[in-house]
Amino acid sequence: MAKVIDGKQIRDEMLSELKGKVQELTEKGMQPGLAVVLVGEDPASKLYVGMKTKKCGEVGIYSEMHKLPETATEQELLQVIDQLNKDPRIHGILVQLPLPKHMSEKAVIDAIAVDKDVDGFHPVNTGNLQIGDDCFVPCTPAGIIELIKRTGVSLAGKHAVVVGRSNIVGKPVAMLLLQENATVTICHSKTENLAEVTKQADVLIAAVGRPGLLGKEHVKPGAVVIDVGSPQGDVKYEEAAEIASAITPVPGGVGPMTITMLLYNTVKSAEMALRAKG
Numbered sequence: 001m002a003k004v005i006d007g008k009q010i011r012d013e014m015l016s017e018l019k020g021k022v023q024e025l026t027e028k029g030m031q032p033g034l035a036v037v038l039v040g041e042d043p044a045s046k047l048y049v050g051m052k053t054k055k056c057g058e059v060g061i062y063s064e065m066h067k068l069p070e071t072a073t074e075q076e077l078l079q080v081i082d083q084l085n086k087d088p089r090i091h092g093i094l095v096q097l098p099l100p101k102h103m104s105e106k107a108v109i110d111a112i113a114v115d116k117d118v119d120g121f122h123p124v125n126t127g128n129l130q131i132g133d134d135c136f137v138p139c140t141p142a143g144i145i146e147l148i149k150r151t152g153v154s155l156a157g158k159h160a161v162v163v164g165r166s167n168i169v170g171k172p173v174a175m176l177l178l179q180e181n182a183t184v185t186i187c188h189s190k191t192e193n194l195a196e197v198t199k200q201a202d203v204l205i206a207a208v209g210r211p212g213l214l215g216k217e218h219v220k221p222g223a224v225v226i227d228v229g230s231p232q233g234d235v236k237y238e239e240a241a242e243i244a245s246a247i248t249p250v251p252g253g254v255g256p257m258t259i260t261m262l263l264y265n266t267v268k269s270a271e272m273a274l275r276a277k278g
């Protein structure tokens with residue numbers, strides 16, 4: 001039976017490390033600050049932004065919430081971002097996605113200052129990730145790598161198969177796995193003979209957003225299985241857990257790491273601001 005990779009436990013370890021850093025920065029006059037922007041009334045988005053500001057409070061990060069109605073224009077949202085870009089108290093800006101259909105996610109993400117883009121979605125951060133330069137790494141992919149490393153799994157030389165090619169998870173996690181010297185294959189729901197490919201994976205990352213797509217026929221015995229599906233897993237947990245060596249549950253696996261890495265990026269941004277101050 002597979003070891004359960006406990007995302008909540010790893011989150012708690014990281015939060016207590018972050019709390020120390022936040023205290024140090026605050027004593028030096030640079031309390032990290034995060035602005036969370038929510039447009040509309042989507043219940044899941046409301047839940048996530050509430051969790052984000054709550055966790056900020058727990059580690060001592062200053063946070064502020066900017067709520068705009070569903071009917072707000074893109075221009076109104078861009079004005080909020082412009083103000084936050086100029087605000088010295090704010091080191092990280094997070095616009096909760098998805099946005100209402102009448103807004104362009106690209107235009108909004110592009111408007112966030114690169115050095116406050118703690119979501120790591122701005123094209124400059126995306127490009128820097130690809131060439132291996134220092135940057136803000138998107139939170140879910142960064143959290144996946146932390147989970148794997150803190151479980152004691154070495155990635156160098158391993159075959160990692162990522163199922164899913166989104167800009168938010170699939171593509172960036174593939175880049176991070178390459179940086180860890182894994183051999184990386186990216187598949188998607190249209191990949192022919194998917195099980196033949198995933199069965200080769202020492203590390204299998206399921207980030208396709210199709211509940212229960214992957215069963216035991218997709219998992220190599222002894223593989224490490226990371227399930228990014230939310231709120232339901234992409235992996236049939238009970239089946240996969242019988243043959244994997246380690247597996248993340250849903251909930252309680254990757255999810256808690258997303259917010260942890262957001263806080264990590266906000267602290268990193270405040271550290272950069274302190275260094276820039278000289």
Ligand SMILES: Nc1nc2c(c(=O)[nH]1)N[C@@H](CN(C=O)c1ccc(C(=O)N[C@@H](CCC(=O)O)C(=O)O)cc1)CN2
Nearest residue numbers: 048095096097098119139230251252253255256258259
């Ligand atoms: N601007 C962004 N928008 C969105 C992102 C993002 O990284 N940046 N990711 C997702 C949603 N998300 C954060 O925003 C998120 C999803 C899930 C969790 C989480 O902790 N899940 C828990 C269960 C939580 C519960 O239902 O009680 C788990 O899986 O254990 C945190 C954050 C889309 N939008």
